[in-house]
Amino acid sequence: MQLAYTSYQLELKHPFAIAKFSRTSTPVMLIRLTYENIEGYGEASMVPYMGETVETAIAFLNKVDWKRFIFPFDFETIIAYLDGIDKGQPAIKAAIDIALNDLKGKITGSPCYQIYGADPLKMPLTSYTIGIDTPEVIREKVADATGFKVLKIKLGRDNDKELINTIRSVSSLPLYIDANQGWTDKAQAIDMIYWLHDQGALLIEQPMDKNDIEGNAWLTGRSPIPILADEAVQRLAEIDAVKGAYHGINVKLMKSGGMYEAHRMILKARASGMKVLIGCMSETSCATLAGIALAPLCNWSDLDGPWLTKNNPFKAPEINAGRYQLNDLPGLGLEEVPATLFTSS
Numbered sequence: 001m002q003l004a005y006t007s008y009q010l011e012l013k014h015p016f017a018i019a020k021f022s023r024t025s026t027p028v029m030l031i032r033l034t035y036e037n038i039e040g041y042g043e044a045s046m047v048p049y050m051g052e053t054v055e056t057a058i059a060f061l062n063k064v065d066w067k068r069f070i071f072p073f074d075f076e077t078i079i080a081y082l083d084g085i086d087k088g089q090p091a092i093k094a095a096i097d098i099a100l101n102d103l104k105g106k107i108t109g110s111p112c113y114q115i116y117g118a119d120p121l122k123m124p125l126t127s128y129t130i131g132i133d134t135p136e137v138i139r140e141k142v143a144d145a146t147g148f149k150v151l152k153i154k155l156g157r158d159n160d161k162e163l164i165n166t167i168r169s170v171s172s173l174p175l176y177i178d179a180n181q182g183w184t185d186k187a188q189a190i191d192m193i194y195w196l197h198d199q200g201a202l203l204i205e206q207p208m209d210k211n212d213i214e215g216n217a218w219l220t221g222r223s224p225i226p227i228l229a230d231e232a233v234q235r236l237a238e239i240d241a242v243k244g245a246y247h248g249i250n251v252k253l254m255k256s257g258g259m260y261e262a263h264r265m266i267l268k269a270r271a272s273g274m275k276v277l278i279g280c281m282s283e284t285s286c287a288t289l290a291g292i293a294l295a296p297l298c299n300w301s302d303l304d305g306p307w308l309t310k311n312n313p314f315k316a317p318e319i320n321a322g323r324y325q326l327n328d329l330p331g332l333g334l335e336e337v338p339a340t341l342f343t344s345s
Helices: 054-063 075-085 090-108 135-144 160-168 186-198 213-220 236-242 259-271 285-297
Strands: 002-017 022-035 038-045 128-130 151-154 175-178 201-205 227-229 248-252 275-279
Touching: 002 054, 002 135, 022 054, 022 090, 038 090, 038 285, 054 090, 075 090, 075 259, 090 259, 090 285, 128 135, 135 160, 151 160, 160 186, 186 201, 186 213, 213 227, 236 259, 248 259, 259 275, 259 285, 275 285
Parallel strands: 128 151, 151 175, 175 201, 201 227, 227 248, 248 275
Antiparallel strands: 002 022, 022 038
16 A cells, blocks of 8 residues: 655635634645555545644654555454544544545445445435625625525524524525534523524534533424534544434534544434434545535535635536536546645655
């Protein structure tokens, strides 16, 4: 197994603000694993609040014994090995996992969605995310969402209703809401939830602090729409702790450590009677395609990374009437990889 990698600064179309953070770009690490002359690609999107950096990613890659990875890949053993190197670092672990899944698909001649048993006919609509901003910029962002049938709205500050009213002045599309732990008073939060329901909201992610299990459970027991855990759940082992406190979970490959564990999280959540939204960070087509392969197994999808950025180095995934269209290329189906992209190893 041979490794090549490159760091890449993914520039956002607009400044991206959530309840407690704001940024204009996201560092990503793109990797290429070559196994018997077959190449697999992976991506780590390292949003600052998760604590990973280009430097920590390179340090992790340098600790990996690549000779251990022999086809057919035993993903359970591989994930345990990577976790043994460092208990954190889920994004760079996701890059390795995604590249190995891409390799597996190319070696076997199978698209990743087939490997994981996803039915293309069950592809959910994917949402387009609107970060917190001024009314003028909010309207610009909504205009950029051409072709999408759902908007995901970031809330959690003191102007939530103003933001929603601005959106409703230019769009009647249904809404996914993400408060990013921004609400602190459960009585005010439940009033806001009912108001948002009347405004066409279909779900709400992480309304209150992830450590406030009681407060989030109180909202879940009273909400007219599903309440989902986001920051409260990252890995498979954390699902049990939130059962009963939420209607469902948001699974992100950059939190779960890749496709293999994300798939296990989806199956466990569904078996536990919980709903699943598959989401993303700021990502290129590489990581987005990995999420798309699992999306038909989920209730909802928020995989809009390439559409929020200005310099995605790959061909954008095909989307039609708000739904991604899976192709039959083996592996991820990543197309148009620039020949000069990987210069370090």
